[in-house]
Amino acid sequence: MRDFVLETAGKLRSGAVTSVALTRRYIQAIEQKNEALGAYVHPMFDSALQAAEQADERLKRGDAPLLCGIPMTLKDNICTKGALTTCCSRMLEGYVPFYNATVWEKLQREGAVLLGKTNMDEFAMGSACETGCYGPARNPVDPTRVPGGSSGGGAAAVGADLAVYAIGSDTGGSIRQPASFCGLVGLKPTYGAVSRYGLIAYGSSLDQIGPITHSVRDAAAVYDALFGADSRDGTSEQAPYADTLSAITGEVKGLKVGVAKEYFEGLSGAVREGVETAVDAYRKMGAEIVSLSLPALQLALPAYYIIACAEASSNLGRYDGIRYGKRADSYRDVNDMIAKTRTERFGKEVQRRIMLGTYVLSSGYYDAYYKKACALRSVIRAQFAACFTACDVLLAPTAPTTAFRLGYTAQNPIETYLSDVCTVPVNVAGLPAVSLPCGRDPEGLPIGMQLIGGVFDEPKILNAAYAYECFAAGQGNAEGGVA
């Protein structure tokens, strides 16, 4: 697997290419391919070229950080001062923030070149990148398939080589599942590892920002730039800094890899085979495989939807056409204005989740749903913690299937929600997880597996992921499969 970020950084440093030339090349590719792919919703070519010029000056001076001059993307729910940030919703049509998200501030300091904002499910609610107001994004591996969601635009951009890396957000798998569907690496960091300041909130106790890249080492390099406490995000943690990229050696001899049987229920045959082959690969690399059980996993999905929708109904209450949101054109009075604004400008999936959130928080149902889901969250956390006394990392599939066809998800909400079954437990527990490719199904679609660690175990999971990446490449398959 090629380290696109690290290779590009090397070329920029050696002078083999300039950031301006590279950025122009990416702009040209976006102009050619984006209409068919729908990866970008707000291209930012002029500012990208300006940033590239500044990056070239820093590179010439020799004081440029690792990510300086590298063209990249941000998901459309990450605030960028002076540039459209719409969450792919008609509600935020024309919204231009007057402040930057902390992650974007950090990347700007690194000298990152932002090519544009990428497509997503509206307000990050979806698993297919189909619910946004700008239309669907498509999977670069097979354009008749979805790229996954909600950070599908970022994954499509990286997969089609329309950006070197993408920054997404993961509330219930929105980085890992698109990475899996597009044959990429996606890291969901520990809750609190990366500041959420400037990330437009969906489920505040679940949301986390992270990278989508071509390789594990690339993901580590970008994560190192994003990591860190932020006084503007009270939930960000003062964890000791560990240089993740340097910590990656690929050595996994003696590592205890846990495999929980509950993760393997309801998988497609190809996914099961792909992930079981990866388990064998770890055995061959000298890791110890530990069989485990996480019974609460079966309840993580309903608990997740209760908590996420409850938080969404509260977070999205601000979109009333007064405080936030583009107001309805005509209305009778202020109540009519608020209802019309919200009904006309929120999409159907967003409205459905607001309704569910309102229901589980309403008098008479709060104890039965929300309070129990929160209690269950503690049980899930405790079961994960117990697992990590018996193993170092957990290995699981990222999604029960490979990428599905465009339009398929719109038919049945529960079936759509079930596609998140493997990813949501990690968000409920606040743990880090990295998804990486582990082969292809008979139709040539990528299969993804995830490595899950304890709180702030990013170096450990990325090291284990890198070991597999090297092993797969050694078997002659750069796309992760070892079969």
Add this chain to the structure above:
Amino acid sequence: MVTESEIKKLAKLARLNPSEEELAVLTREMADILAFADTINRNVGEAEAGSAHPRMIEWEALRPDVPAESWPTAEILQNVDGGVDGFYAVQRSKLK
């Protein structure tokens, strides 16, 4: 089983105004979703309500409350069509 009148009431609480047709679809979908969400009530035995706190990560102390400069008014008003005398002008609405 959730009824259409409950969904109507819920929509009012959520400040949404679905059409009659949308209401019927929502009622059906919400019934499915709530049946699914209800699985926690059928299986949650060991997770007794009240035994847990929803916050996931404990932090030792809140940061000091340091006053900071507010955003420049001109920058804030860039987000609206136009300010009036340094304020955000809201269209007058007639109340019933």
